[in-house]
Amino acid sequence: MATWFTEKQTDSFGITAKVNRSLHKEQTDFQELEMLETEEWGNMLVLDDMVMTTEKDEFVYHEMLAHVPLFSHPSPKKVLVVGGGDGGVIREVLKHESVEKAVLVEIDGKVIEYSKQYLPSIAGTLDDPRVDVQVDDGFMHIAKSEREYDVIMVDSTEPVGPAVNLFTKGFYEGIANALKEDGIFVAQTDNPWFKADLIRQAYADIKETFPITKIYTANIPTYPSGLWTFTLGSKIYDPTQVKPERFTDMDTKYYTSELHNASFALPKFVKDLTE
Amino acid sequence: MATWFTEKQTDSFGITAKVNRSLHKEQTDFQELEMLETEEWGNMLVLDDMVMTTEKDEFVYHEMLAHVPLFSHPSPKKVLVVGGGDGGVIREVLKHESVEKAVLVEIDGKVIEYSKQYLPSIAGTLDDPRVDVQVDDGFMHIAKSEREYDVIMVDSTEPVGPAVNLFTKGFYEGIANALKEDGIFVAQTDNPWFKADLIRQAYADIKETFPITKIYTANIPTYPSGLWTFTLGSKIYDPTQVKPERFTDMDTKYYTSELHNASFALPKFVKDLTE
Structure with a gap:
């Protein structure tokens, strides 16, 4: 059967x-x-x-959440991943040679434990010496951090259960405070086919907090509708104006520098959510 | 229940x-x-x-199949749609004022009949005086056409059943012959997650037939994997080099001129299918 x-x-x-x-x-x-x-x-x-x-399509989400903000920053040294206990974003972060320290704050230690056991191709770099894994509440970690990180990535679940605080204006303000004066932040912000209101609200809240706010997309077949959005807030650097020489060769399956730029061109009905 | x-x-x-x-x-x-x-x-x-x-997501496929080749041509006057009996591509074609005649060749008259009845927002323009609806075999129609069309769009089903002939090198050669000397052709070429071999083969066959061959993508939630590819063959005009002034305002829900250009930036694993 x-x-x-x-x-x-x-x-x-x-x-x-x-x-x-x-x-x-x-x-x-x-x-x-x-x-x-x-x-x-x-x-x-x-x-x-x-x-x-999933093992087969995880590379899209993890590459796009990590490389877009990291290449938008001229030299990210200290980065934070909130959530992401499966380790996929950390694996991509570590591909950037400038990164000296990558902190992972995952609230549920069991996600880390079973990802290491059953998703080794994703979680395999969590034991890297540059990585600091903390089983803790990301919201609280952000609240007590100040001018500390170059890039912060929020790899959360939907805004239900443990992630509900991670889709609030207070959280975005905390992130702005936890970032250095030229820091960049990105969060996964769900899909525009079924969750248009969520994207509209997250974009508006982040825009009130960061001088530069942009949405970009990627195709993730096992996520609702297949069209996923990421919303990026930046204090100084414009992610759509990265100097060509900043892009270095990287071993990826989805991300390319051309796609980095193209991913900010939104379908009309998604662009409308930002207006 | x-x-x-x-x-x-x-x-x-x-x-x-x-x-x-x-x-x-x-x-x-x-x-x-x-x-x-x-x-x-x-x-x-x-x-x-x-x-x-479907009524809710049809606009993505129809807009992207129609507007990308039509805006890549400086002044499309006579166009052909092979398949597409639901009428969605025709509806988008008619938005281009330069178009004088749009021929639809659909092999299954029942698709037209029931689309008119149950999908009026999609099929509603099939009775427009600029439209010539023919219930006929698209492969045969192509075979007997010579230097006739500015743009040909192949809106077929998967290469099983009635559409099997529409994914062959002979068909692409017939299309090149049916197009004027500066004509453009596009076909839907399925998704790269489950049908990588189909895309690789179609791209190779079209590339042997047309001087300029490019793949572009769109997100269609009800299609397999949500990531759809279109392969475009062109005799002269490069679809990635459209002059900005060529783009005119158009009432769309997905297509924009920025997205036109961005849709040719392929995920690395899709780009690899062209090499």
């Missing part, structure tokens, strides 16, 4: 994937965590019945 | 949509046609169990 995992991305639409077996399932202190071995996507991390990452 | 339509986009992955009711279902001479009223996407045309178009 074949088992299928179905994520209802809305009340009336979803994706469904054939499951070979469940590798692990538990209720953590924060959410329901399940690791599935799927036929199409390889191992898949599911939190509260939502796909977080 | 809720009914759900599930399209298996691969053997082990699919999408699923809540169905309010089936509006029409029949086996035509060419394929199984079903019109569903869905909760998330509005009315949905399904052929051989594959989603062809």
Whole structure:
């Protein structure tokens, strides 16, 4: 008998994937965590019945969340990843030679533990000496940081459960304070087909906090609608005006310097959310 | 009891949509046609169990198939749409004032008939005096046309069933012959996540036939993986070098002139299919 995992991305639409077996399932202190071995996507991390990452398509999200802000900064040395316990963003951050320290603040230690066990191609660099893994509340970590980071990346779940504080104006203000005077911040901000209001609100809030605010997109097949947005706030550097010589060769599967620039060209109905 | 339509986009992955009711279902001479009223996407045309178009997201595919080649040509007057019996591409073509005649050659008259009935916002301009609707075999129509069209758009199903001939080198050669000496052609060429070989082959075949060959992408949530490719062949005009003054204001929901240019920046793993 074949088992299928179905994520209802809305009340009336979803994706469904054939499951070979469940590798692990538990209720953590924060959410329901399940690791599935799927036929199409390889191992898949599911939190509260939502796909977080899969071995086959994870590179899109992780490359685009990391490289767009990092290449927009002339020389990022100290970076923070809020959430992202699977380690995928950290893996991409470490490809930047300028980075001296990468702090990961994940609220749920179980995500880190089971990602290391079942998603080694994603979590494999969490033990790198440049990485400081802290199992802690990202909101609190931000609140007590001041002028500390060059780049901050928010790799959160949807704004339900443990991530609800990470989509607030207070959080964005805290991030601005935790960043150095030329810092850059980016957050995943969901999809424009089913969550237009979320994007509109996040963009407006971030725009009130940062002098330069831009949305960019990427295609992630296992995420709702396949069209994902990231909203970037920057104090000085314009991510759409990166000097060509700043782009260095990097081993990627999705990101290129051309795509960096192109990803800020928004479909009309997405651009309308910023006006 | 809720009914759900599930399209298996691969053997082990699919999408699923809540169905309010089936509006029409029949086996035509060419394929199984079903019109569903869905909760998330509005009315949905399904052929051989594959989603062809929906009221909610159809604009992406139709705008991108039509406007990219049409704006790449300085003054398209006579255009041909092969397939596309739902009328969506024709609706976009007619937005270009230079177009004097738009020929639609759809092999399955039932697609036209039921699109007019159940998808009026898509098929509503098929009765426009500039439109010539022919229920005929697109492959044969191409074979007997010579130096006739400025732009040809191939809006086909997957290369199974009636569309199998539309993904062959012979067809692309026929198209080159049916185009004027400065003509442009575009075809939908499926998605790079599940059909990489199809894209690689189509790109190689079109490149052997046209001096300028480029792939561009768009996000279509109800199509497999959400990342769709279009492959464009052109005799003279480079679609990535359109003069800014050529772009005129147009009532669209997805296409913009910025997105026109940006859509040719390919994810690294897609770009690799062209090398």
